[in-house]
Amino acid sequence: MGESKESGAEERPKWDNKVQYMLTSIGFAVGLGNVWRFPYLCQIYGGGAFIIPYLIALAFEGLPLLYLELAIGQRLRMSSVGVWRSISPLLGGVGISSMIVSFLVSLYYNTIVAWVLWYFFHSFQEPLPWSQCPLNENKTGYNIECEKSTAVNYFWYRETLNITPDVAISGSLQWWNVVCLVSAWSVVYICFIKGIDSIGKAVYFTATFPYLVLTIFLIRALTLPGATDGLVYLFTPDWEILKNPKVWLDAATQIFFSLSIAFGGLIAFSSYNPEKNNCERDALVVGITNSATSIYGSIPIFAILGFKAKTAFNNCLEDNILTLTNYFNIADQNMTLENYDQWFDHFNTTYPGEVSALSLRDCDLKNFLDQSASGTGLAFIVFTEAVLEMPGSQVWAILFFIMLFTLGLSSMFGNIEGILTPMRELKLVPKWVPHEVLTGAVCLVSVLIGLIFTLGSGNYWVEIFNSYVGSIPFLVIAFFEIVGVIYIHGMKRFSEDIEFMTGRKPNIYWKACWMVISPIMLLVVFVSYVVIQAQTYPTYPAWNPDYESFPETEMKPYPDWVFAIIVILIVAPLVSIPLVAVYNLIRRGLKKSSDKGSLNPYKNEAFEIETHEVKQRD
Amino acid sequence: MFYKIVLFLCLPSVLAEQLCKPNAPDGLKVRLSIKTALDSEAYEWNRNEKFLFQATIAFAMSQYTGQEFKVSNILVCDETPRVSFWFVVTSPANLSQLMSKGVVELAVRKFRNRINNAFLLSDETLEFVGVLPTLASPVEPATPPWLIVFGVMMSLVSAGIVFVLVSTVVQNKRKRKQKGDDQDDDEETRVKTVENGCDGVYNTSFSEDEPNTRM
Numbered sequence: 001m002g003e004s005k006e007s008g009a010e011e012r013p014k015w016d017n018k019v020q021y022m023l024t025s026i027g028f029a030v031g032l033g034n035v036w037r038f039p040y041l042c043q044i045y046g047g048g049a050f051i052i053p054y055l056i057a058l059a060f061e062g063l064p065l066l067y068l069e070l071a072i073g074q075r076l077r078m079s080s081v082g083v084w085r086s087i088s089p090l091l092g093g094v095g096i097s098s099m100i101v102s103f104l105v106s107l108y109y110n111t112i113v114a115w116v117l118w119y120f121f122h123s124f125q126e127p128l129p130w131s132q133c134p135l136n137e138n139k140t141g142y143n144i145e146c147e148k149s150t151a152v153n154y155f156w157y158r159e160t161l162n163i164t165p166d167v168a169i170s171g172s173l174q175w176w177n178v179v180c181l182v183s184a185w186s187v188v189y190i191c192f193i194k195g196i197d198s199i200g201k202a203v204y205f206t207a208t209f210p211y212l213v214l215t216i217f218l219i220r221a222l223t224l225p226g227a228t229d230g231l232v233y234l235f236t237p238d239w240e241i242l243k244n245p246k247v248w249l250d251a252a253t254q255i256f257f258s259l260s261i262a263f264g265g266l267i268a269f270s271s272y273n274p275e276k277n278n279c280e281r282d283a284l285v286v287g288i289t290n291s292a293t294s295i296y297g298s299i300p301i302f303a304i305l306g307f308k309a310k311t312a313f314n315n316c317l318e319d320n321i322l323t324l325t326n327y328f329n330i331a332d333q334n335m336t337l338e339n340y341d342q343w344f345d346h347f348n349t350t351y352p353g354e355v356s357a358l359s360l361r362d363c364d365l366k367n368f369l370d371q372s373a374s375g376t377g378l379a380f381i382v383f384t385e386a387v388l389e390m391p392g393s394q395v396w397a398i399l400f401f402i403m404l405f406t407l408g409l410s411s412m413f414g415n416i417e418g419i420l421t422p423m424r425e426l427k428l429v430p431k432w433v434p435h436e437v438l439t440g441a442v443c444l445v446s447v448l449i450g451l452i453f454t455l456g457s458g459n460y461w462v463e464i465f466n467s468y469v470g471s472i473p474f475l476v477i478a479f480f481e482i483v484g485v486i487y488i489h490g491m492k493r494f495s496e497d498i499e500f501m502t503g504r505k506p507n508i509y510w511k512a513c514w515m516v517i518s519p520i521m522l523l524v525v526f527v528s529y530v531v532i533q534a535q536t537y538p539t540y541p542a543w544n545p546d547y548e549s550f551p552e553t554e555m556k557p558y559p560d561w562v563f564a565i566i567v568i569l570i571v572a573p574l575v576s577i578p579l580v581a582v583y584n585l586i587r588r589g590l591k592k593s594s595d596k597g598s599l600n601p602y603k604n605e606a607f608e609i610e611t612h613e614v615k616q617r618d
Numbered sequence: 619m620f621y622k623i624v625l626f627l628c629l630p631s632v633l634a635e636q637l638c639k640p641n642a643p644d645g646l647k648v649r650l651s652i653k654t655a656l657d658s659e660a661y662e663w664n665r666n667e668k669f670l671f672q673a674t675i676a677f678a679m680s681q682y683t684g685q686e687f688k689v690s691n692i693l694v695c696d697e698t699p700r701v702s703f704w705f706v707v708t709s710p711a712n713l714s715q716l717m718s719k720g721v722v723e724l725a726v727r728k729f730r731n732r733i734n735n736a737f738l739l740s741d742e743t744l745e746f747v748g749v750l751p752t753l754a755s756p757v758e759p760a761t762p763p764w765l766i767v768f769g770v771m772m773s774l775v776s777a778g779i780v781f782v783l784v785s786t787v788v789q790n791k792r793k794r795k796q797k798g799d800d801q802d803d804d805e806e807t808r809v810k811t812v813e814n815g816c817d818g819v820y821n822t823s824f825s826e827d828e829p830n831t832r833m
Contacts (some may be wrong), residue, residue, distance in 0.1 A: 121764035121771075141750075183768065186775045193782050326649060329698035333653035436783060 012077060013196050015272050020200035022285060025070075025269055027207035027410030029259050029290040032112065032379075035210075035407060039234075039298035039305075040374030041254055045247045046238030051295065053242065053251035058291050061521045062255040064513035065478055066266070067283035072485055073267035074279050075497040079421035080264030083271075084481075087489045089588075093580030094480045095422055098264035100573040101473045102418030105263070107446055108465040109415060110188065111453040112376065113408040114180040116401050118160055119380060121180075123397035130155035131388050149551035152385045157543045160380070164456035165544035167464075168559050171456015178454045182447055188412050189443045192420075193436055196272055199413050206406040206413075213403035214297050217396075221303035224390065226313075230306010231299065233369045249532075252525045257470070259290055262477040265414030268421045278502045280510075301378075308386040309368035316363035320344075323358055375466075376459075379404060416442070460540055464558075468566050472533075473573045475526040479519065480577060486514050538563070637716060638695040638706045644716040646723070647747040650701040655743035663701045667737075668694055674733045675707065675726070679717070682725035685710050723749050 015021040042050045076083045081095030122129050133146035133154060141147070146154035157163050164171040191202040221227050241247055260266065270279060314337060321335050324347060335343045348355050373382045379400075387396045419442060423429055429438055453462055485494055491514070495505045506514075541553035558566070638645060648671075653660045661667070672692040679687040687710055697703040707717040726733065726746055734744050741751035 117768075118764075121767045124767050125763045179768065183772055183775070186772065186779065190775050190778045190782070193779065194786075198782075325700060326702070329700040329702055331653075331699045332651045332701060434786070436786060 013272050014274075015196065016200055018277075020196075020203060021269065021273060022282065023203040023207040024196075024199060024410075024413060025266060025282070025286045026289050027203050028263075028265055028269070028414030029286055030207070030210070030293045030407065031258075031260070031411035032404060032407050033254075033258050034290065034294040035297045035301065035404070036376075036378040037374055038254065038258070038294040039301040040372055040378065041250055042298055043234050043302075043305075043372045045244075045250065046241030047233075048235045049237035049239050049241055050247065050251065053248045054255060054294075055291065057248075057252040057255040057521075058287060060513055060517050061252055061525075062259050062261075062291075063283060063287045064510060064518045065256075065261045065482065066259055066287050067280060067510065068482060068485055068514060069261060069266045070270040070279040070283050070286075071494070071498055071501065072489075073270035074273045074275070074277060074501060077271045077275075079268040079271060079425055080418065081422040082425045083267055084484060087484050089584040090581040091480065091484045091488065091577075092584065093577035094477055094484065095264065096426070096576040096580065097473065097477050097573045098262060099419055099422040099426075100576070101469065101477065102263050102265065102415050103446075104465065104469045104569065104573065106412060106415035106419065107450050108453060108462045108470075109408065110184050110412060110446065111181060111450055111458065111462055113405060113412065114177065114184040115160065115376070115380070116404045116408060117183055118176065118180045119384070120398065120401035120405060123394055123401055126394065128384075128388060128393055128397060129159070130384050131393075145545045148545075150385070152381050152388075153551060155384075156376075156380045161459050162456055163459055163543050165542055165546065165554075166556065167457050167460040167540065167542070167562055169457060173451060173454050174456065174458075177458065178451065181450055181454055185443045185447045185450075187409065188416060189439060191409070191413065192416055192439050192443075195420075195435055195439075196269075196417075199417075203410060203413070206410040209406045210403045211293070213399050214293075214300055216399060217300040217304070218296075220390070220396070221300045221307065224303065224307040226307040226310020227303035228306070229310055229365065230302045230304070230369065233306065233366070234302040245528075246532075249525060249528050252521060253471070253529065255291070256478070256525070257474065258294065259287060260411065260414055262474040262481060263414060264418035264422060265416075268417045269414070276501055276503075280498070280502050280506070304383065304386045306369065308382065308389065309365060309371070311386075311389045312368045313363055313365045316361050316368075320360045320363065323360060324355075327354070327358060460542070463540060464562070464566060465569070469569045469573075472526070472529065472570050475522060475529065476574050476577075479522045479526065482514060482519050482522065486519075491515060538566070637708065637714070638693040638704060640696045640704050642704060642706055642716075644719045644722070645704045645706045646719065646726070646749070647704050648702060649745040649747065650737070650739065651743040651745070652701060652737075652739070655739050668697075668703075670736060671705075674729075674736050675705065675722075678725045678729040678733060679707055679722070682728055683717075683721065 015024075038054075041054075042048075072083055072087075073079075076086050078086065079095070080098040081092065084095040085092040130152045133142040133151045135141070136143050143154065145158060149157075161177075162171065162174050191198055191206075270282070273279070317337055317340055321337075321340060324330075324343070325332065325335055328347065328351075371382075383400060384397065387393050387400065390396050416439075420435075420439060423438070423442075452458065455461075491511065495511075499505045537557050539555045539557050542556045544550065544554045547554040640647075650663065652663065669689065672689045672694065675692045676687040676689050679685070679691070687707070691708045691710055691713075692705055693708065694703050694705045707722050709715045709717055723746075726749055730741065730749075730751065734740055737744055
């Protein structure tokens with residue numbers, strides 16, 4: 001199904017079937033964050049108790065916004081730029097913002113996918129490369145940086161990133177990262193080459209495979225020792241935490257970013273639906289599936305974290321056992337993990353002075369369980385370490401990284417869709433440029449700009465993009481989206497649109513959310529987010545081998561020029577909203593003096609031509 | 619006379635005891651963790667095992683220095699239930715002189731593998747305190763394996779891209795050729811085929827215009 005036929009009528013691409021649409025939308029919403037951000041939040045915010053603010057945020061903020069995007073896209077049958085321009089030309093900038101922000105996000109998101117590919121390629125090695133430290137130059141010992149930190153840390157920071165100690169020190173292009181970045185974009189290109197025809201087929205795999213892997217990991221993880229310790233400790237709710245407002249803020253933020261709202265991709269995907277499609281049910285399915293995936297995914301993650309903590313705890317005890325055995329010269333294996341406590345008490349009571357002089361390690365399972373990590377730290381450091389202890393490490397590593405790859409890839413589809421379709425609608429590219437060439441050009445430009453992230457300081461830039469670009473602009477865009485639809489397009493007209501599509505008007509719950517609850521929640525989240533960010537001068541954790549307390553990361557403040565770039569990155573996408581509004585106001589002002597017609601959102605140029613011709617003929 | 623003989627005979631053992639003692643400057647401490655290494659197949663440490671140990675050290679010293687060492691040159695003392703003990707090596711030329719610790723260490727290091735194997739143990743379970751095991755350099759294959767996997771994946775992806783692009787170009791060429799044939803047909807029949815084969819949104823304004831524009 002081509003984009004343009006010789007007959008002259010521009011045909012909109014269509015989904016082959018409903019399943020493709022649902023899988024693509026779910027794949028877009030379910031991404032890396034479901035696996036490595038949600039479990040972390042659960043862990044630091046009182047375990048099972050976090051699910052309460054999370055579900056409340058889903059019900060009152062996530063689902064209404066999701067339904068709104070899907071409905072407006074399906075009704076107006078255009079992507080983000082077209083939709084907002086249709087509602088009111090003053091809102092045209094919202095679509096452009098979505099496009100710019102989608103582009104910026106896809107730049108760094110695919111870099112993370114490239115890192116996942118790097119680890120995936122290395123998972124075929126026996127033994128896994130992050131299991132041992134390399135030797136130093138004269139082969140007398142292990143590499144110092146590796147000795148001081150761990151082999152896993154060394155592999156991530158040195159062999160993968162080759163990270164510089166400071167964001168200002170750019171270092172050089174790391175060729176292996178460039179190679180992985182090119183691979184990642186090539187895969188995105190081949191999946192996107194025929195538009196939704198090719199994506200629709202790709203998502204059968206990319207959207208479903210993560211669930212398969214999560215289930216396999218769940219079964220495997222539950223049989224590991226220490227898994228139940230992890231699950232019990234991490235899921236046990238700490239109700240006190242609900243009194244902390246930061247928990248609610250993080251829950252609202254998490255649900256918002258998790259659903260990939262305000263990217264424009266969801267609007268575009270639903271615009272390819274048939275007109276009379278029950279988008280209310282779609283929104284509920286996508287939203288609830290996304291949250292369910294987060295919760296389902298955290299079970300194997302916690303089980304494996306529990307296993308890792310238990311293994312570390314056992315190793316700690318074994319170290320102590322060895323020390324005590326060697327010092328007191330008791331027979332080998334007389335002291336084991338089981339009878340450790342009795343032996344230890346015996347020694348402590350008979351030789352207390354000597355025991356304290358031995359400086360035994362303090363082994364507390366709770367401490368090991370408390371070690372939390374999110375984001376790239378969870379995937380590339382904590383999890384890779386856990387995988388080393390599991391029998392058959394290669395298999396688990398390969399499965400895990402393919403899962404991360406498919407999660408990232410299906411989210412990239414939505415990002416790219418949020419760039420390409422608006423570009424077409426903005427008429428930035430002449431119509432004769434085929435889809436394949438445009439997609440290729442966008443991928444190529446993204447690779448070239450993405451080379452920034454392959455520099456030595458690349459990881460710091462990814463963090464900058466992730467924290468600032470991937471957060472504040474979306475809140476603003478979503479706020480304008482909801483205000484635009486409910487107040488400018490009109491609640492009444494929107495209800496009629498929905499009635500046309502689904503057969504019944506939205507009920508009081510949706511109306512209350514759209515008109516009052518969600519905008520207020522968005523405002524509160526936005527303001528709190530800005531306030532919290534503004535309270536402290538932004539710092540970042542730098543990996544500096546020369547730091548005194550290495551292997552701890554050194555917290556450094558961002559230099560001024562980086563700070564300026566951050567501000568530009570936040571403001572640049574959003575500036576189009578007021579710019580376009582002002583531009584259209586001026587144009588409307590000029591037009592009003594010459595033409596009485598007001599800006600009718602349903603103005604279709606065909607009718608204009610027809611009436612003009614009819615006028616001529618009469 | 620008798621007493622002198624007894625004293626003379628006792629002297630070596632007394633000397634030996636004095637030469638080998640815990641924390642002797644030229645002594646090495648050894649620790650064996652047999653149960654950890656062998657679990658159910660662990661053997662008992664007894665006099666004969668000690669003899670084997672003395673023999674292996676004598677072997678190592680002989681091979682390394684070129685001098686001939688006998689089992690009696692290796693003195694073992696301070697045995698504990700841990701299975702740990704100290705040992706010193708006396709010079710074959712002069713029984714009251716010890717070989718320096720450095721030489722012993724180098725000899726042990728060189729033949730560590732042979733010594734380990736004699737006891738079915740490894741560097742960690744047969745520990746010579748103070749002698750670091752020579753680190754095995756990690757095996758580096760000629761082509762890094764990750765490049766191989768990468769190469770496979772990229773060739774598949776590139777082949778796919780080329781295939782899709784080429785097939786699209788071929789398809790477009792074919793379509794254009796077909797359209798060149800169709801353009802000779804009657805205008806009305808073309809509209810009819812569009813009407814019947816069209817899946818998109820049908821814009822009624824054009825079809826209503828048709829009867830009007832026909833003169």
